[in-house]
Amino acid sequence: MAKGLFATYHPAVCMLFFLTAICFTFSTQHPVYVVLTCIMAGAYLVYLRGVRPFLRSLGMFVPMVVFVGVLNSLFNATGATSLWKWGPFSVTVEGLCYGLAVGGMLVAILLWFACYNEVMTEDKFTYLFGRKLPTISLMVSMISRWIPRMVSRGHSVYDSQEALIGCYDQSKTGKMKRSLRMATVLTGLGMEDSVQTADSMCARGYGTTSRTSYARFKWHTRERVVMGLLLVMIVVNIVLLVIGTGSFKFYPRVSPIEPLWGYLTYALMLGLPFLVELERLKR
Amino acid sequence: MGKQTTVEKREMGKLGRFMRSIEPVALVALPIVMLIWAWLRLPNAALVTSACAIVALVPFFVSFEAERRKARDIMPIIVMTALAVAGRLIFAPVPAIKPVTALVIITGLCFGRDEGFITGALTMLVSNIFFGQGPWTPWQMFTMGLIGYLAGVLGSHGLLKRRWSIGVFGFLMVFLYGFILDTWTIVGFVADMNAANAFATYAAGFFTNLAGAIGTVVFLVPIAISWPRMFGRIKSKYQIGPAA
Known part of the structure; x- marks a missing residue:
């Protein structure tokens, strides 16, 4: 398995994990939490894709x-420690910290979504919903099949037009018209093709009864264990997050960062x- | 084409009818919820508003499912969505043309508001399967769906019959799309919302939106009259969809 053991788990477990990761990441800007989720998401993406694609996708997020x-840092006047001021723009230490935290x-979030795209392939999504x-x-699955079909049809239409009409004017309007x-x-x-597809579907009994699905995924003991573990961790983390970081504030001054158990559980x-x-160690 | 009443109105369950009736409410309520959230400066705006966008999609999808459509009646959506997603690849050599919004508008116009919404939403969902899902997916689905829905509503009132009116509508819709998504960015990711922030965000998106709007009009205006005619022909030939 190129994508690691976790990707072989039941889609519901994977889905719950990514939902958890994304929701938690969204809901706190506490610097340590932000750094932790960045590291974990980055590590997982490197594990899934390798270093070079990871760096490439990171480059896409930068802008x-x-x-x-x-x-967040430029147009902000709530911070107490001013660094630099010019007209309406004032840069404060707090604004800068907050900007960094939101950026992180x-x-x-983008890294988690990239991991999600690797693990939650379309068949798993379709299986779940x-x-x-x-x-x-x-x-959705028919559309995915029609897209490459459209592209290849597009090429053949283009080729036959070229063969019929011969030379083209290469001007902008010419290209546009084509x-x-x-x-x-x-x-x-x-449209005409699709009617044929639809008739063929009808002939095979589409819509006569509710759909059955071929399930590749089974609910084993390991799914139960991991699901239970995940649910417990969610509860523990919510409690620790609320207790530990409730008093943390960026404005007017950045609160001191304290060591918390929450970091470990997170x-x-x-x-x-x-x-x-x-x-794997068991084997 | 007043005489064709071949396709009877499909039976929907109670839930389906209820969901269909609250569709307009969902369309209006979502932006209002976002603005209230922003106004009161409540926390976790990005997460909550994205979750709300998913909730707003529910009535459309549930009522669509409740119709239990025949195979023929789902095909126009599939073809148009596939074309819109593939259009990003097919028309890559001609950067002046932006087909996605134009195709969604034409679908709403020719096949009705619900087809327009589903086509818009699915276009964004599927194209993000290829180009990357993100926290923006629900909002993109909602907004593109809204565009298709509006095209359907205006079309059914006979307001989008002329080339220029369709062109103007397409131009405005691209800006609406940019406006809604930029607003979501501000509400979700900017802590200290003020006029300067908002202005900077909208200004940064302005030229992208302008290019998109021009590209949409360039694609939309030449097909604005011929495609509805083509679809009308196909619909009556194969008896697709509710009778026009």
């Missing part, structure tokens, strides 16, 4: 993070994908 960080929070939303999930014609042809073609919870790897 948005810088923007939010600057926005955003990095962590297929019974609640049968039509929608069927449509693209529009291609879109029109593709839509007409797609790291343990977010490190669940690594914890389940301990199972």
Whole structure:
């Protein structure tokens, strides 16, 4: 398994874990918590994808993070310790700290979503929601199949147009006109095609009864253990987070950072994908 | 095309009818909840508003499921969504054209408000499967769905019949999309909201929105008359959807 043991768990466990990670990351800007979630998400993404793709995706996040960080630190007058002032702009130590914390929070969220994209593949998503939303999930998987079909149809339409009409004017309007014609042809073609698909579906009994699904995922003992562990950790972490960081404030002055037990439990919870790897030791 | 009443109105359960009836409420309530949250400076704005966006999507999806559509009636949505997502790849050589919003608008206009909403929402969901999911996904789904829904509503009142009115509508809708998502960024990720913050965010997005709006109009105006005609032909040929 290239993606590690955690990705082989039941989709419900993976989904709950990512929901937990993302919700917790969203809900605190306490610097230590932000750093911890960043580290855990980054480590997991490196584990899933390798170092180089990790750095590439990190590079994609930078503009948005810088923007939010600057926005939070630049246009802010609530901080007490002023660093620099010019007209309406004043940069304070507190504003800068807060900007960094929000930027870090955003990095962590984006990293968690990148991990989610690796682990929660489309089949797992469909498995989870297929019974609640049968039509929608069927449509999502049909759309995914139609996209490459559209692209390859697009190429053949383009080729046949080129063969029929011969040389093209390479001007901007010429290109635009060609693209529009291609879109029109593709839509007409797609609509007529889709009717055939629909008739074929009807012939095979679509809609005559409720959908059954082929379940690749089973609910074993390990799922029960990990799910229970995760639920306990969620409760413990909520309690420790509220007690430990409730008094923490950025404004008007940044509160001192105290050592808390919450850091340990938080790291343990977010490190669940690594914890389940301990199972390998048994063998 | 007044005579075709071949496709009877589909039976929906109680839940489906209720969900359908609160669709407009969901559309209006979500932005209001976001603004109240921002006004009162309540914590966790990004998380809460994204969760609210998911809740706002529920009535549309549930009532759509409750219709228990025939296979033929879901195909237009599939084709248009696939085209909108694939359009990002097919039209990559022509950066002046931005097909996504235009296709969602045309779908809402030709097939009705609910088709418009589902097409918009699914377009964003599926294109994020390829381009990366994020905390923005529910808001993108909601906003694009809203655009399709509005196109359907205005279309059913006969307001979007002319080339120029469709073009203007498309232009405005791209700005609406940018405005809603920028507002969500401010509410969710900026602690000290003030005029300067808001201005900086909107200004940073302005030129992207302008380019998107122009690209949408360039795509939308030439197809504004011919595509509805084409869809009308296909609909009557294959008896797709509720009779127009």
